[in-house]
Amino acid sequence: MKAAVLEEFNKPLNVTDVPDPELTPDGAIVKVEACGICRSDWHGWRGEWTGFLAPLPMVGGHEMSGTVQEVGANVKHVKPGDRVIVPFTCGDGTCQYCQEGKSNECINQEMPGFTYHGGFAEYAHIPTADFNLIPLPDEIPFEQASGMGCRFMTAYHGVLSVGELKPGEWLSVYGSGGVGLSAIQIATAAGANVIAVDVNDAALEFAKNQGAVHTVNSAKDNPVEFIKDITGGGADVSVDALGLNQTIHNSLASVKATGRAVQIGMTPMGDDGQIPINVNDIIANEISYRGSFGMPRSEFPLLLNQVATGKLTPGQLVTETTSLGGIIDVYDKFTRNDIKGTTVITDFTK
Ligand SMILES: [Zn+2]
Ligand SMILES: [Zn+2]
Structure with a gap:
C-alpha cells in the first residue's frame, strides 16, 4: 500500500509503497477514506513533545475516518463495511479510566501516528477495534468526519x-x-x-x-x-x-x-x-x-447526534483536500503560520 512515512524529523516525508498492516485478534484493518492534517502532526513531524515522540519510521496521521476492511477473530461488534471514525485517543477498554467513561485518559493509551502507524496511508490497523472504532452515521461524509477524530472532538x-x-x-x-x-x-x-x-x-x-x-x-x-x-x-x-x-x-x-x-x-x-x-x-x-485532552468515546453519541442533524458542521472547517504528497506543503504552512481552515487527505494513491 502507499503511505507517507516519517523517516527523519523535520525532513520531507517519503511517499512510498510499504507492506499492508497486519491484523491482530482484537484489531481491525480500516481503509482510510479521509485523514485530516493537524497541527499535532506538524509538532510530531518536527520531533517536538518529548513525551509523545514517535519511534521512527512512523506513518503519521491521527484524524481518520474510513471503512472497516477486515476484523480480528475476537472482534464482535465491528464488521467489514462499517463506516467508522478513529478517535486519536485510543483506549484499552479495560482499565479503570476506560471503564468509567474516561478513555481519553486510558493508562495504556495508543495514538495513531504516534504510538502506531496512522492514517497517512491507504490502510491502518486499529487496536482493540470494538472499543475504539466509532460508528459513523451515513449522513456524514468521510471528508467531514475525519476532523472528529481529533480537532473537533477535542x-x-x-x-x-x-x-x-x-x-x-x-x-x-x-x-x-x-x-x-x-x-x-x-x-x-x-x-x-x-x-x-x-x-x-x-x-x-x-x-x-x-x-x-x-x-x-x-x-x-x-x-x-x-x-x-x-x-x-x-x-x-x-x-x-x-x-x-x-x-x-x-x-x-x-x-x-x-x-x-x-x-x-x-x-x-x-x-x-x-x-x-x-x-x-x-x-x-x-x-x-x-x-483537556482529546475526548472519551463516551461523549461521541452526543457529538454525532448534533452533527448528523446539522446543528454542528465540522465540514465547514475543511477548506482543501489533498494527497499524501501534499502533506509537506501543509506542514510548511504551519511553519509559516499561514493556515486558514483545515486540509484533508482524500487521495491516498500518490
Ligand atoms: Zn483504558
Ligand atoms: Zn490532531
Missing part, C-alpha cells in the same frame, strides 16, 4: 465538558486554527458568546463565519484588554488552543475572577511543558486552570 470535550460552558457565557478562544475554529462553532451552537484571538486576519474572518461575535488580532491589539473591555471584566471561560508562552498567559489573564481557563494546546519545542505562570493570580482570583 474542542467539543474541552469547551463543553472540561470548560462547562453555559448559554450566554463569554468564551475567549486563543488560536483560530483547527481546534480554535471548532471551539468557536461548538460554543456558538451551545448559546455562548465567543471572542476569537489570532494573529492572522484571514483566520479571524473565518472565525467570524463560525460564529465569533468579536475578533481581535493580537499582533495589533492587546487581546486581554480587548476581552476585559467587551465582557466587562473578563470571559467566563477561555480556551488556549495554541500552547505558546504568550497565549497561555493571555488566556489565563482573559478570564474573570472565578473563571475557567482550559488548556488544550500543548507547548512547542524548547518549552517541553515548562511555562512559568503566576500562581498568586490564580489563587487570588480563584481561577480554575484545567487541562
Whole structure:
C-alpha cells in the first residue's frame, strides 16, 4: 500500500509503497477514506513533545475516518463495511479510566501516528477495534468526519465538558486554527458568546463565519484588554488552543475572577511543558486552570447526534483536500503560520 512515512524529523516525508498492516485478534484493518492534517502532526513531524515522540519510521496521521476492511477473530461488534471514525485517543477498554467513561485518559493509551502507524496511508490497523472504532452515521461524509477524530472532538470535550460552558457565557478562544475554529462553532451552537484571538486576519474572518461575535488580532491589539473591555471584566471561560508562552498567559489573564481557563494546546519545542505562570493570580482570583485532552468515546453519541442533524458542521472547517504528497506543503504552512481552515487527505494513491 502507499503511505507517507516519517523517516527523519523535520525532513520531507517519503511517499512510498510499504507492506499492508497486519491484523491482530482484537484489531481491525480500516481503509482510510479521509485523514485530516493537524497541527499535532506538524509538532510530531518536527520531533517536538518529548513525551509523545514517535519511534521512527512512523506513518503519521491521527484524524481518520474510513471503512472497516477486515476484523480480528475476537472482534464482535465491528464488521467489514462499517463506516467508522478513529478517535486519536485510543483506549484499552479495560482499565479503570476506560471503564468509567474516561478513555481519553486510558493508562495504556495508543495514538495513531504516534504510538502506531496512522492514517497517512491507504490502510491502518486499529487496536482493540470494538472499543475504539466509532460508528459513523451515513449522513456524514468521510471528508467531514475525519476532523472528529481529533480537532473537533477535542474542542467539543474541552469547551463543553472540561470548560462547562453555559448559554450566554463569554468564551475567549486563543488560536483560530483547527481546534480554535471548532471551539468557536461548538460554543456558538451551545448559546455562548465567543471572542476569537489570532494573529492572522484571514483566520479571524473565518472565525467570524463560525460564529465569533468579536475578533481581535493580537499582533495589533492587546487581546486581554480587548476581552476585559467587551465582557466587562473578563470571559467566563477561555480556551488556549495554541500552547505558546504568550497565549497561555493571555488566556489565563482573559478570564474573570472565578473563571475557567482550559488548556488544550500543548507547548512547542524548547518549552517541553515548562511555562512559568503566576500562581498568586490564580489563587487570588480563584481561577480554575484545567487541562483537556482529546475526548472519551463516551461523549461521541452526543457529538454525532448534533452533527448528523446539522446543528454542528465540522465540514465547514475543511477548506482543501489533498494527497499524501501534499502533506509537506501543509506542514510548511504551519511553519509559516499561514493556515486558514483545515486540509484533508482524500487521495491516498500518490
Ligand atoms: Zn483504558
Ligand atoms: Zn490532531
